[in-house]
Amino acid sequence: MVTTAETPNPAVRVDNVSVTYRTTFEKVPTFKSALRRLGRGKREVHEVQALTDVSFQVDHGKSIGVIGSNGAGKSTLMRTIAGILPPSTGRIEVHGRVSTLLALGVGFNRKLSGRENVVLGGLAAGMTRDELDERYEEIAEFAGLGEFIDMPMMTYSSGMYSRLAFSVAVHLNPDILLIDEALSTGDAKFKQKAARRMREVAENAGTMFLVSHSMRSIKKLCSECIWLHKGEVKMQGEPEEVIAAYSKFLEVGEDVFSLEDM
Template sequence: MSSLSGSPDEQQTGLAVKVDNLSITYRTTFERKPTLRQALIRFGRGQRSVREVHALQDLTFTVPVGTAMGIVGANGAGKSTLMRAVAGILPPTQGSIEVWGKASTLLALGVGFNKELSGRENIILGGLAAGLSRKEVEERADEVAEWTEIGDFIEMPMRTYSSGMSARVAFSVAVHMKPDILMVDEALSTGDARFRAKANDKMAELRSSARAMFLVSHGLNSIKEMCTAAIWLDKGRLMMEGDPESVVEEYKKFTKVKKSAATEDDV
């Protein structure tokens, strides 16, 4: 089960998120190459095979109010799947997720944007998707547009944007809609060094007002500098939970990644 609000007694425990024995399994199909004989029988069509993917396996952890939770792990570890589960987008196969407060829905930057609409129009759509009223969104639209620092491009269709410009718009929407639980997936790799510093400052500001924050990033410095706790996932399993410095160091040892500028900075 996944709930968006807990009972009064549960809220008094001071938790923002509780994940209990969470597993998510889904089935996917892929094309298997046929033999010549099979191809002749099936007129050249490939054979569809079904594969079961265990995206998350038996995860249990809690996130107290005021926590900035970093999530580290290699590609395919289950980081984004976990974020989508907490946001209520993916239902648990087993176990439960309880969330006290409203989680942001802009996880992967730019997801849900209409490329034919302008940046400003997508800002309004993003705000409405976050649950704000039309009036509230329009009141914040100018502030969000100015924060992106893309100038007149904000009035142009997003299909004309570079990937970095699109990411700026998406990140700006995410951090200005003031969710109870802020969830950001790889946002801090966007833009130049000055914009990234600005993004860091905004995230720090939000930490003081949001009930909790989740940050998924391959930039290990961002995890250590911006988070108060961290978890490490590998192939859907929880490998370690603890302070960011310790989790990052153990993750690096496991992956045999030597300390260097490339591994410590956002990439």
């Protein structure tokens, strides 16, 4: 197992972070209890431990792949780093401007045009009007929407919507870019262009987190990898090593897998 040595001023430091969701659901009553309660179900509170005592740090300029099965806590971790979801316990330090691709196009107004939403998205991310004027043409050209840029976004296909959201996020010149499965959007040509742009972000001393089920993307785009399992960090290290261990885990199953096998 490989861990990252601590540095005095990392881009992101996660210290003993846990996230617990509290949800309520209605328990289906039996016929007898339903008669007593006039047919009403009983509401119960259920706690879900999404992250448990997660700790790691990422230095400036690193590109980190985050892997794990569905429900492992990957998206919860990204939302917590982004400041969208507060940790239940523990602490997160983030040094730099963050741009997110966690849920593509969140905050866009579908009644407004693509052009107007570029302005809204940029201002919401902290850009000035001068910065937006400088980068607007580049954002629009990258999205490749043509005349649709001036049409209401309610007329967009899901692919067009996602392409514009991606273009806005990666052209903010962020210090830290958080991406959750963004490469799954768009056609093959756009995916290649998106991958090139993400490499540029990482190479320009930016820090990037990429959540993906594509091991090929993780290997090509990331310098480190974190494997989450049931809300805990199972392993952190070189992408080839972590992916090999994760692949072995998927083949043999949890019952017969141990960290001693690595």
